[in-house]
Amino acid sequence: MSNADKIKAALERIEEGLATINTDEDWLSFLRFQSLFYQYSFGNTMMIFLQNPEATYVMGYKAWNKLGRYVKRGSKGLAILAPCIKKVEVFKEPENKSEYHDKEGEKETKQVIAGFRITYVYDIADTDGLDEMLPVLVKGLSDDGDTEKEIYDRLYSVLSKEFTIQEVSGTASKGSYNLESKIISIRSDLKYLQRIKTLLHETAHAYDFEMNPDENIPRNRRELIAESVAFCVSMRLGLDTSSYSMSYIQSWLKDKEELKIIADTVQKVSYRIITMLAESNDSAFNNLRESEE
Numbered sequence: 001m002s003n004a005d006k007i008k009a010a011l012e013r014i015e016e017g018l019a020t021i022n023t024d025e026d027w028l029s030f031l032r033f034q035s036l037f038y039q040y041s042f043g044n045t046m047m048i049f050l051q052n053p054e055a056t057y058v059m060g061y062k063a064w065n066k067l068g069r070y071v072k073r074g075s076k077g078l079a080i081l082a083p084c085i086k087k088v089e090v091f092k093e094p095e096n097k098s099e100y101h102d103k104e105g106e107k108e109t110k111q112v113i114a115g116f117r118i119t120y121v122y123d124i125a126d127t128d129g130l131d132e133m134l135p136v137l138v139k140g141l142s143d144d145g146d147t148e149k150e151i152y153d154r155l156y157s158v159l160s161k162e163f164t165i166q167e168v169s170g171t172a173s174k175g176s177y178n179l180e181s182k183i184i185s186i187r188s189d190l191k192y193l194q195r196i197k198t199l200l201h202e203t204a205h206a207y208d209f210e211m212n213p214d215e216n217i218p219r220n221r222r223e224l225i226a227e228s229v230a231f232c233v234s235m236r237l238g239l240d241t242s243s244y245s246m247s248y249i250q251s252w253l254k255d256k257e258e259l260k261i262i263a264d265t266v267q268k269v270s271y272r273i274i275t276m277l278a279e280s281n282d283s284a285f286n287n288l289r290e291s292e293e
Helices: 003-019 024-036 042-051 061-066 148-159 192-211 219-236 242-252 257-278 283-288
Strands: 069-071 078-091 107-123 127-129 164-168 175-177 183-187
Touching (some): 003 042, 003 078, 003 257, 024 219, 024 242, 024 257, 042 257, 148 192, 183 192, 192 219, 192 242, 257 283
Parallel strands (some): 164 183
Antiparallel strands (some): 175 183
């Protein structure tokens, strides 16, 4: 089979995987999986999920070797799509576009995606060897004795560097994001697990509107994105909010086809939030970072 045929088959498999998401329960099951592979695109996560739903941490053959581990004989690799990058020269835009000069344009080199190829990764269960260099996979910050209040306080501290966050009382809604002032509001009488989930929900709104400013996007899709991101990031922190998120998603889900529409945005926003936490100076979130291949 040619590389083009393999890529076509992979894309068809992603579509087939999407077709299996028929209920909000299916969607939450996939989001649990997505939380483990936040750094992968939605399509690649779906491919890994379809090939091995029990996978927990994957890397390429050589990347495992660098960590002092080897892939066991007979292990079957998981196919994913990898971009083919090439360098191209483009003309650099002038700083002041209102001025025109009779001179040769300046060029700059950029990297662009020229296509894709099939590559293979292996789950940690298919490897053996040293454990010393393995990254710490998050199982929940409470493993170190942290309470939900401490998780919320640390999350608040990191996100408040990006947004203005205020705790309010006497409101009907649990939280809100103001498009004009860019202020996130959280109700102060909520329990801390709910505050964590709500803060992540409103942060997801902020990034979603930044990435997709189109005013014609229906509100129910905005809410599905925000709650899906909050659930996914919470899972990454070791906190299960499914009992609340399930009913919330049910209340906004009009058609399962909408899950296909929002899936890519959910992955991108989740990645952005988790990466920001991992790269913060807060040591509590250091174990969220994935090692580079």
